[in-house]
Amino acid sequence: MKKPAILVVDDDPQVLAAITRDLRQEFRSDYRILPVASGPEALTTLNELRTRSEPLALVLADQRMPEVEGVEVLAHALSLFPDTKRALLTAYADTTAAIRAINSAQLDYYLLKPWDPPEQLLYPVLRDLLASWQATYRPTFAGVRLIGFQWSPLSHELKDFFSGYLVGYQWLDIEKDAEAATLLATTKFTVDDLPVVVCPDGQVVSRPNKADLGRHLGLLVAAQHELYDVVIIGAGPAGLAAAVYGASEGLKTLLIERQTPGGQAGASSRIENYLGFPTGLSGSELAHRAWSQATRLGAEFMAPQEVVNLHVQDGYKVLTLRDQSIIRTKAVVLTTGVSYRTLDAPGLERLSGAGVYYGAARTEARSCSNHPVYIIGGGNSAGQAAMFLSSYASRVFIVIRGEHLAASMSAYLITQIEQTPNIEILPRTQLREACGANSLEAVVVQRDGQEPEKRPARALFIFIGAKPSTEWICELAICDPKGYLLTGRDLVTDPRYAAAWKLSREPYLLETCVPGLFAAGDGRAGAMARVASAVGEGSMAIKFVHQYLAE
Template sequence: MAIAKPIILAVDDDPQVLAAIARDLRQEFSQEYRILRVNSGPEALETIKELHAKEEPLALILADQRMPQLEGVELLTASREFFPDAKRVLLTAYADTEAAVRAINSARLDHYLMKPWDPPEQLLYPTLHDLLAAWQVTNKPRFDGVRLIGFQWSPLSHELKDFLSGYMVGYQWLDYETNPEAQALVKARGFEPTDLPVIICADGKAVANPSKADLANSLGIANQPLQDMYDVVVVGAGPSGLAAAVYGASEGLRTLIIERQTPGGQAGTSSRIENYLGFPTGLSGAELAHRAWTQAVRLGAEFLAPQEVNDLCIQDGYKVLTLSDGREVKTKAVVLTTGVSYRTLDVPGMDRLSGAGVYYGAARTEARSCDEQDVYIVGGGNSAGQAAMYLATYARNVYIVIRGANLAASMSAYLIEQIRNTPNIVLMPFSQIKEVCGQDHLEAVMVDINGTVEKRPARALFVFIGAKPSTEWVCDQVLCDGKGYVLTGRDLVADPRYAQSWKKTREPYLLETCVPGIFSAGDSRAGAMARVASAVGEGSMAIKFVHQYLDE
């Protein structure tokens, strides 16, 4: 959406004078400004109110003094309520100069001009150029994108921020409690605080209490399949799913990828991945996911989000996926890349404060709210280390709470070294969180430090305590191990406990589940490595096996 030009508003009740003003203004300023003209004070005030409601930029008001119903000084004074920074110029005859001089103080007039101003090159344009240049210096252009208005400690506001960030949608966050602009926007659109959060799209459309599906529709993300039958459907858009979609689409397969949240999975929440091949300075998980998503779509893959698969069944050899909205998707082959979800921390207060100071995963969208505050991280893996390094650029102190003596057993050496060299990151060994405290948001944590419990103030708590596979919905169809990870390939025939699950005469392909034509890749597969590179490799390999299956 193109940014609107700032406006110059000319007001005079004499049609001939107004036409002359508009003509001269257009001649000099029309390339950079829009010229509006109004022939009465009351109409001009209504125009100003409309411009304010539409958030249009008003740079300068040029008003004649002697107008019936509403004089120029009165109009310019009233306009301050709506556009306090706009420049105000009064047009006067010689007899009105005394009133104009008084108005410089009473109406905070910026200038007055005598009529007539012929030639305008000497008597009009230099003054207006100076005023407009001064306005441009102080003017803060309206953010011309998606705006999210809500409460800082609202879990739904947090979810929507994460959703927008996950799709790398530029947006402006406005806290209703502390931002007058947010309050004015909500009031101008007829909403109440109980309607928050509110999304205002770039086209001006506003939606109160939007679901993620509403937001996806507003952003143009597809939420329903376009074809009756696919060659392969990829469930999950983490690194393995995105790799499968890229290779499936590039090799001519009718490919659909379904994601219940945002692209990237857990890797997508990482603030910086520094050990992925080909990126010597590292890159964020969101950036990697967005590149892969864009690549898959460019090559012809369809992307469905936010959409969840609730069931999978076999009909006449085809796989039928049932979506959360009841629709069905038919496909010849399926690649399960559902990934894992963070395990919850089972201590008092966690459920109540989740999304209001307590977060699972990196929650990069909340980092700025931690400015010069103390934050806590539970966990000692790479995800925790990457989050600690990112948060340390904002927080006063970052405390890493671990049960063991050090990070050596669970974190990469490069991250341990970075943490050691960051003065505001404090490692707390032999420690664990016992309780989180606060009314409507996190205020403090109870920490057991080697047997001694302390209550410590905290702005935020980020939890990284392992993961569990997101396979609950499919475990009744494909074989999983005792922890819920999907069994594939040789695991199905090498172990006598599972040998009867494979019915075909050929051996299962490397990533194939006990159901022919259903494959599993990435972190939810039994035996997979929890690394982005290996997930990408498995997603790519899965398409090779899909081809072999389809050629049978």
């Protein structure tokens, strides 16, 4: 955080130089002295300071200036920095203007020229003003600020984006936070342009493209080489493990992720059955530990970026990215994982991102404080989300089609849910409709043999299974009827696929029908949907990459 600023405004160069010299002599150890030579320049500087959220302790302005007088500068400072101290520099003839400024700009003090000696006529007054300001000063947030509407789907996406990359940000709801309107007023945008992102360097962007935003924040890393030993597509647990082992074993490794690190596991509020963490850890914590480990060992990380095409040319794999750039590699590990299945019911698509969420949506938990929320699904992800949300919501309802959770949820989670008083299971129940004008207001649920019931709801979180994210690769590699990638002996033992394998050797355990193209994690047919198994497969894939490269 920068030192608080003292803004000095005077159009007389000699006076400005003198006051700046005196202020720096006394206050430069604790404050930045910002001299400006005109009223318009002062207004611009005030706007820039507000946009960058830099602290302003004192404005000292000369009264008689062309275009914009000192009183106008102080009045503008009052509108942007209500707590900043304001003092007017005046000649004897301007005392009437100073008195008028006490009302119009809520003037704290006025100083008469000349102020020599400053030890008697300047410093004591300013020390008192600055001490008064310091008594109530609280440093403002210094990171990225996001202004938007609570129930805006794009605002929700940006919150998830920042959280996923551990970018510290401040959320400002335009309908609830007075600071949001004040900050927005300093930009060129209006409420029609929301959401708006204010970066620490002062750049302001409306409805940003996430790739451009990531590049500006230093998250997007361009490929550093023309050819890689292995490119890993997808930064879930399997992809992160592959990146760690690939880089640590000397392979020129690139990891590409189209969203945020961790995949579905990264959105888990608590993982309690992962080996070596007896008290559990969050999915985002696990993902970012692995991400840091991989990059420390030398892996390159490109995100947010998406691979849209892959083809083989002279044995090399050629990847085309969303921005049409090309990357070449000797081997590829596909760890694209799975995505949540959508639920078909009236109102869900319309309210998606505005109270209806697929997955944990941890960034929206605080908006659920003291309100009822509903969770659809009975798997571990649903149970973890229920436990997390129970700390915020007044009631958490878990809607399941079956009679019990035992068939689909781990015993430790069931025990925790049973011991949490504000979580209630609704068995043999289905969601019929999501209701609300601009955001979710209620849900309609129906229990077997009963009439539909409309209930108030602040948010709805849906966990009804997953589908593999393999649509873009199925024309090159063989997938089963459900879209999962076939690997290893599954290719040669099934007569339907045996002709696709052209080499004399058998495919390696995690190798697809394309030599040198491997699959690991939840998107692979036969994979076990657990974090530990995904990490194991990602690590094992690098062993097969070494064997393939040695051929």
